[in-house]
Amino acid sequence: MAAPSPQPRKPVILTVDDDPAVSRAVARDLRRRYGADFRIMRAENGPDALAALNELKLRGETVAVFIADHRMPQMTGIEFLEAAMDLFPLARRVLLTAYADTHAAIDAINIVDLDHYLLKPWDPPEEKLYPVIDALIEAWRQTGDRAIPHTKIIGHPWNARSSEVREFLARNRLYYTWFRADEPKGRQLLEAAGLDDSTLPVVITEQGTTLVAPTDAELGATLGLSTTPAEDFYDLVVVGGGPAGLAAAVYGASEGLKTVLIERTATGGQAGQSSRIENYLGFPDGVAGSQLAERARRQAEKFDAELITAAEVVGLDVDGAARTVHLSDGRSIGTRAVILAMGVAYRELPADGCSELTGAGVYYGATTSVAADCDGEEVFVIGGANSAGQAAMHLSRTAEKVHIVCRRTLEDSMSHYLIQQIRATGNIVERPYTVVHAVRGNGHLERICLQDLRTGERDEHRCGRMFIFIGAEPRTDWVEQAGIARDDHGFILAGPDLRDVAGWTLDRPPHQLETSVPGVFVAGDVRANSAKRVAAAVGEGSMTVMLVHRYLAEA
Known part of the structure; x- marks a missing residue:
C-alpha cells in the first residue's frame, strides 16, 4: 500500500x-x-x-x-x-x-x-x-538501507492468512511494508523476532511489537483502531460499514443522534474494494472505492459518529422499546433504534479444489494487495456483473492476460460503459457460457479447468490467480432470533414487502425501510429486492435516518 x-x-x-x-x-x-x-x-x-x-x-x-x-x-x-x-x-x-x-x-x-x-x-x-x-x-x-518506519508484515503469497492481514491493513488505511518470508529481508526480520516461517504471518508494529498470526481484532486494537464501543447506550446503532451504513452514520450523527457504527472488517464494504466506480453521481472521472469509503468515514467522524472496526454483531434482543445489540466479544450495548446495513458476502464457487486453494491463488473479490502481485501473470475473473468487470479492468494493467469467465454474456448483467471498456482492452479475453469445473495446484493455484455449457467440453489452462464474483449472499442468520423476517434467500424484508408476513405488532403499517421489528431498519444490499448499486445504498442509508426520527417521535 x-x-x-x-x-x-x-x-x-x-x-x-x-x-x-x-x-x-x-x-x-x-x-x-x-x-x-x-x-x-x-x-x-x-x-x-x-x-x-x-x-x-x-x-x-x-x-x-x-x-x-x-x-x-x-x-x-x-x-x-x-x-x-x-x-x-x-x-x-x-x-x-x-x-x-x-x-x-x-x-x-x-x-x-x-x-x-x-x-x-x-x-x-x-x-x-x-x-x-x-x-x-x-x-x-x-x-545502504533506508529506514522502514511503518508496520511490517512478513508472510508468503500463498499463505491465506497473510493475504487477509494485508487486506485488513490496506482497507483500514493502516500503512505497511510487505516482506516475503522466503527472501533475505523477511528472514532477517523473523530471526530478529526469534521466529521462523512456521508462524506466518508475523506483524511487527512501528514500535517493535510482534504479533504472530493475529486476529483482525488483535491487529485493530494494537494498531490504534477503535474496536470496542465507548458507551453502553446509543440513540442509533448502525450494523455494517458499507456505503449504506456510512451514509446512515453521517446523517444520524449530523442530525443529533448519538450514533455508533459497528463493522466486522473495514469501512467501505464490497464497494470499498472496487478499483474504480464510474457511474456514481458527481464523479465524472470515476472514484476508487477505497477513496469513497475513506471520505465517508472522515465525514462520519467529523459529525462525531463513533466508528468501531473488527467487531462483529452476533445478536439482537427486543424488549418493548428497548433494543440490545450483542457483540462477539460478549459485550452488549443498548439503543433506541437499529439500522441493519451488513451488506453481503461473496457466494462461494462450488468447483472441485476451490475451497482447499482459497487464499492461495483463489480469491473472492480482487483485493488491493493481491492484485498488485499479478504482474506478468495470466489470471481469471469469474463472474459477469459490474464488480467482475471493474476487477478485470484493474487487473489488466499489470497481468499478462485477463480471462472473464461467465455463465451467460456480459450484456446480461454488466453496464454498457464497462463492456465497451473491456472490449477495447487488448489483454482481456471473454469466455461466455463457461463455468469453472475444477482448479488444480500443489499448495497454490496452478491450473483451472473450464467447461463450455453449450458443448460440455472441458479444457485446462495455466492460471496464476483466480478472482471470484459470482453473486453474493447475506449474513443474516443471527437476526432470526430477534423475529426479523427474511425472504427465502436470507435477505431482510422491509416496508411493503411485509404485507404477507405475520408478526407485525403495531397499528400503523411499517415504514418504508422498517423491518418486521419496529425500530429496526434495513438499508443497502442486505435488503430484499435492493438495487445492488452504491448510489442506491447511500440513498437508503440516508433515508433510514429520516425514518428513525419518525419512529422515535411516535414512540
Whole structure:
C-alpha cells in the first residue's frame, strides 16, 4: 500500500566497547560531528549491542556504521560484527584495536569484510577518526538501507492468512511494508523476532511489537483502531460499514443522534474494494472505492459518529422499546433504534479444489494487495456483473492476460460503459457460457479447468490467480432470533414487502425501510429486492435516518 511521508528517522551509528571511559569518549566524539544527522548509540558488550540491534530491526530502523572494540569479554569485536552483519548487512564496519592486535584486524578484513580498523587512541578525532567515518558514511549512503518506519508484515503469497492481514491493513488505511518470508529481508526480520516461517504471518508494529498470526481484532486494537464501543447506550446503532451504513452514520450523527457504527472488517464494504466506480453521481472521472469509503468515514467522524472496526454483531434482543445489540466479544450495548446495513458476502464457487486453494491463488473479490502481485501473470475473473468487470479492468494493467469467465454474456448483467471498456482492452479475453469445473495446484493455484455449457467440453489452462464474483449472499442468520423476517434467500424484508408476513405488532403499517421489528431498519444490499448499486445504498442509508426520527417521535 502506498505510504504517506513519514517523519524521517535518523540512521544509527553504534559503538561497542567494554571500557566505559572509552565507550563514552567514542560516543562523545561521534555525537559532536554526526549528531545532527545520525543517532549515536553505545553499548558496553556484544550481547547487549545485538539485543539493541534486534529492537532496531523490528522497529524498521537502520544502521549506517558499527564501531566495535576488538578485545571484549563474552564476545570479541570480530564476533560481534559477524553477528551484526546478519541483521544489517549493508552497514559499514570498523574495528578498534591496540597496536598489538593489528594482525587480528587484518584477519577480520576477510572474516567480516571489515571496512576499516582504527588504532587506539585516535586523538585528534579531526585527523584520525572523522575522515574515516566521513568516507564510510558516504559509501553507505550510496548503497545502504533506508529506514522502514511503518508496520511490517512478513508472510508468503500463498499463505491465506497473510493475504487477509494485508487486506485488513490496506482497507483500514493502516500503512505497511510487505516482506516475503522466503527472501533475505523477511528472514532477517523473523530471526530478529526469534521466529521462523512456521508462524506466518508475523506483524511487527512501528514500535517493535510482534504479533504472530493475529486476529483482525488483535491487529485493530494494537494498531490504534477503535474496536470496542465507548458507551453502553446509543440513540442509533448502525450494523455494517458499507456505503449504506456510512451514509446512515453521517446523517444520524449530523442530525443529533448519538450514533455508533459497528463493522466486522473495514469501512467501505464490497464497494470499498472496487478499483474504480464510474457511474456514481458527481464523479465524472470515476472514484476508487477505497477513496469513497475513506471520505465517508472522515465525514462520519467529523459529525462525531463513533466508528468501531473488527467487531462483529452476533445478536439482537427486543424488549418493548428497548433494543440490545450483542457483540462477539460478549459485550452488549443498548439503543433506541437499529439500522441493519451488513451488506453481503461473496457466494462461494462450488468447483472441485476451490475451497482447499482459497487464499492461495483463489480469491473472492480482487483485493488491493493481491492484485498488485499479478504482474506478468495470466489470471481469471469469474463472474459477469459490474464488480467482475471493474476487477478485470484493474487487473489488466499489470497481468499478462485477463480471462472473464461467465455463465451467460456480459450484456446480461454488466453496464454498457464497462463492456465497451473491456472490449477495447487488448489483454482481456471473454469466455461466455463457461463455468469453472475444477482448479488444480500443489499448495497454490496452478491450473483451472473450464467447461463450455453449450458443448460440455472441458479444457485446462495455466492460471496464476483466480478472482471470484459470482453473486453474493447475506449474513443474516443471527437476526432470526430477534423475529426479523427474511425472504427465502436470507435477505431482510422491509416496508411493503411485509404485507404477507405475520408478526407485525403495531397499528400503523411499517415504514418504508422498517423491518418486521419496529425500530429496526434495513438499508443497502442486505435488503430484499435492493438495487445492488452504491448510489442506491447511500440513498437508503440516508433515508433510514429520516425514518428513525419518525419512529422515535411516535414512540
